[in-house]
Amino acid sequence: MRSSPSLDYDVAIVGAGPAGAACALGLRHSGLRVALLDKAQFPRDKVCGDAIPGHALKALRQLDPTFxxxxxxxxxxxxxxxxxxxxPNGANLVLEWKLPSFNSPRETFDDALLNLVRTHAPATAILENTGLKDLQIDADHVRLKPLQGPEITCGLVIGCDGANSVVGRKLLPEPRLARAHHCVGVRAYFENVAEAQSGTTEFFLTRDYLAGYCWLFPVGQGRYNVxxxxxxxxxxxxxxxxxxxMTRLLATHPALAGRFASARQLGPIVGFGLPLGGGxxxxxxGERFLLCGDAASLxxxxxGHGIDTAIQSGxxxxxxALACFDKQDFSAAHIAQYDAQVAAKIGKKxxxxxRLMRFLSTKPWLVNAAVRLAKVPGVKPWVQKAIG
Ligand SMILES: Cc1cc2nc3c(=O)[nH]c(=O)nc-3n(C[C@H](O)[C@H](O)[C@H](O)COP(=O)(O)OP(=O)(O)OC[C@H]3O[C@@H](n4cnc5c(N)ncnc54)[C@H](O)[C@@H]3O)c2cc1C
Known part of the structure; x- marks a missing residue:
């Protein structure tokens, strides 16, 4: 693998969330000089439902079962x-998922992923408190301009910097927010929620807002991400x-009202954006850059889950990145192989x-009917397959 000694690093991964950490783990045996930079100091919080999808754990297992x-x-x-x-009509359906999964606050989960990088990719330079402000692609290298400190040069930049990606915004056309392909989410932690069970995640649909849902996920130690x-x-x-x-639904939704009467809210309700894939x-x-996870709208x-696709794309x-250094080819045409891989392995699904979200979003009766139909023996697996 040929590296470029005149540059600070061969690869700079911007963002140390699930996509960036997975990417650094994927490069652990490459011999390349890798920097993983993040504007935050870990452990750091990330607004999320904290449900770690089974496919995220499966992808990490494929890298190394011990991860x-x-x-x-x-x-x-x-x-x-x-x-x-x-x-929406109050009927409910219980689904068992095939792949094992768990919920854990992102402050804990993301820190653990970064610790895997520290342990298994010890040569990776982890640069915390290093926010990217701007970057420039030159003929034979990339120049990163952090918010503070000197410029960083590298051969290839991988943008894993989340929903408001600086890498994506600076290097791709069409930075305008497309509301049909973007969600907004809010969440707060609670304890002492009545009738909530460890091991069961709950999803609540309402007639008024079918292009979205309310959730109640246990995250351990008697706490709930709502x-x-x-x-x-x-x-x-x-x-x-x-x-x-959200506050109104917790007090009035027929399946939630009363359950929060004695609950204690831990901290404020906070929100963040979700760039959706598939649309x-x-x-x-492009030339000398790739985007992963939320930065690539996946x-x-x-x-609304994206930790799995962040890890898969990372x-x-x-x-x-290995193919680029192997062939010493950093052209947009060569790197477009990555787009093809993302489209085939993630984009299709x-x-x-x-399409299903758009279709159902105007048909509460259909959601009610699907939940009712799923009670018929043999139909439930079909409903489960459609949901994913
Ligand atoms: C309300 C809500 C609920 C969600 N619930 C779930 C869920 O339950 N399960 C699930 O799978 N997904 C969920 N998601 C989606 C999930 O949070 C994201 O898909 C996932 O975090 C994407 O990982 P990522 O590594 O691409 O980005 P992120 O996790 O956002 O990580 C990006 C990293 O980049 C850093 N960064 C950002 N800008 C810069 C910069 N300029 N310079 C340097 N570093 C930078 C950030 O500090 C951060 O550490 C939810 C999202 C929201 C908003």
Whole structure:
């Protein structure tokens, strides 16, 4: 593998969340000089539902089985056995997922992922408190301009810097927010929620807001991540105040009212954006750069999970980075192989989810009917397959 000694690093990964950490783990045997920079100091919080999808753990297991094994030891955490889906008419359906998964606060989970990098990729330069402000692609290298400190040069930059990616914004056309492909979510932690069970994640759909849902996820030690997510288009059209709507739903939704009467809210309701995948074909790479995870808009439009696709794309980006250094080819045409991989392994499924989300978002009766039909023996697996 040929490295470029005149540059500070061969590869700079911007963002040390799930996508960036997975990418650094994917490069652990490469011999390349890798920097993993993040604007935050870990452990840091990230607004999320804290449900770690089974596919995220499966992808890490494929890199090294001990990675997933060690994450199962995290505390706090709650192993998920099943999910309860409450339809707009109040009927409910319990689904058992095939892949083992758990919930754990992102402050804990992301720190553990970064610790895996520290342990298994010790040559990686982890630069915390290093926010990227700007970057420039030159003929034979990339120049990164941090908010503070000197410029950093590298041969290839991998943008894993989340929903408001600086790398994506600076290097890709069409930076305008597309509300039909963006969700907004809010969440708060609670304890002492009545009738909530360890091992069961709960999803609540309402007639008014079908392009989204309210959730109640146990995250261990008697705490619950409770939130509401909705398509930005719906939020804008109906001028929804998500924080106020969430508080109101907790007090009035037939399946929730009363359950929060003695609950204690731990901290404020906070929000963040979810760039959805599956709707448009937008490049996720170019000359000397690649984008992963939220920076590449890879969140599942139906369920709102993106930790799995962040990890999967981070690993695919590591493979592409190896190919670039192997062939000494950093051209957009060569790196476009990564776009093809992302489209085939992630994009296709997201496109199906997007179509289903749009289809169901105007048909509460259909959601009610699907939940009712799922009670018929033999039909439940079909419903489960459609949801993902
Ligand atoms: C309300 C809500 C609920 C969600 N619930 C779930 C869920 O339950 N399960 C699930 O799978 N997904 C969920 N998601 C989606 C999930 O949070 C993201 O898909 C996932 O975090 C993407 O990982 P990432 O590594 O791409 O980005 P991030 O996790 O956002 O990590 C990006 C990193 O980049 C750093 N960074 C940002 N800008 C810069 C910069 N300029 N310079 C340097 N560093 C920078 C940040 O500090 C951060 O550490 C939810 C999202 C929201 C908003």
């Amino acid at each position: 997933a094994d060690s994450l199962w030891q995290l505390r706090p955490m709650d192993a998920v056995r099943n999910s309860k889906l409450v339809a 939130g509401l997510g909705m398509l930005a288009e719906v939020v804008a059209k109906h001028k929804v105040d998500l924080k106020e709507t 448009r074909t937008r490049p996720v790479s 969140i599942d439009p139906l369920q 690993i695919l980006a590591a493979t592409q 997201l496109a199906k989810s997007y």
